[in-house]
Amino acid sequence: MGTVRLNTIKMLTTAYGMEIETVLNYLANSVNLDGVRAEEIKKSLSADIAEEVSHAQQLGQRIKQLGGLVPGSAAVDLGQQIQPTSNTTDVVGVIKAVIDAEEKACSHYKEI
Numbered sequence: 001m002g003t004v005r006l007n008t009i010k011m012l013t014t015a016y017g018m019e020i021e022t023v024l025n026y027l028a029n030s031v032n033l034d035g036v037r038a039e040e041i042k043k044s045l046s047a048d049i050a051e052e053v054s055h056a057q058q059l060g061q062r063i064k065q066l067g068g069l070v071p072g073s074a075a076v077d078l079g080q081q082i083q084p085t086s087n088t089t090d091v092v093g094v095i096k097a098v099i100d101a102e103e104k105a106c107s108h109y110k111e112i
Contacts, residue, residue, distance in 0.1 A: 001067055009068035011112045012059050017076040018108060019056035022101050023049055028084040029097075035089045045098070080104075 030045035060070040081104070082097035 005066055008112065009063055009066050011108070012063045012066070013068065013071060014077070015105070015108055015112065016056055016059040016063065016070065017078065018080070018101075018105055019052050019059060020076055021078050021081050022105070023052045023056065024078070025081055025084055025097065025101065026052060029094045032084060032088050033091065033094060035091070037091050038089065038094075041091055041094060045094075 026045045026049050030042045030049070033042050063070055081101045084097070085093045087093065
């Protein structure tokens with residue numbers, strides 16, 4: 001397998017991990033947030049989870065098409081994003097974390 005293909009698989013695998021981590025964080029925040037101000041954010045995050053899973057599936061399919069293997073949970077590098085806060089009413093913090101995760105994903109996709 002060529003170097004370009006291996007590098008592409010590596011970058012797609014990183015993107016796959018980013019999507020999986022986003023799913024975990026959106027799920028946690030969609031359940032953990034409390035308060036009247038949090039309800040719309042929780043609904044939005046819940047709706048976004050399926051989209052993020054779809055992104056991960058698309059990345060996994062492309063990894064496989066290029067001759068790679070989609071990693072299991074032990075091989076996914078997690079903990080790179082801002083983690084869900086223990087303050088269950090920190091809606092602004094959750095929004096900032098979502099924006100940060102999306103900006104990082106866009107930046108990484110541009111590198112691919």
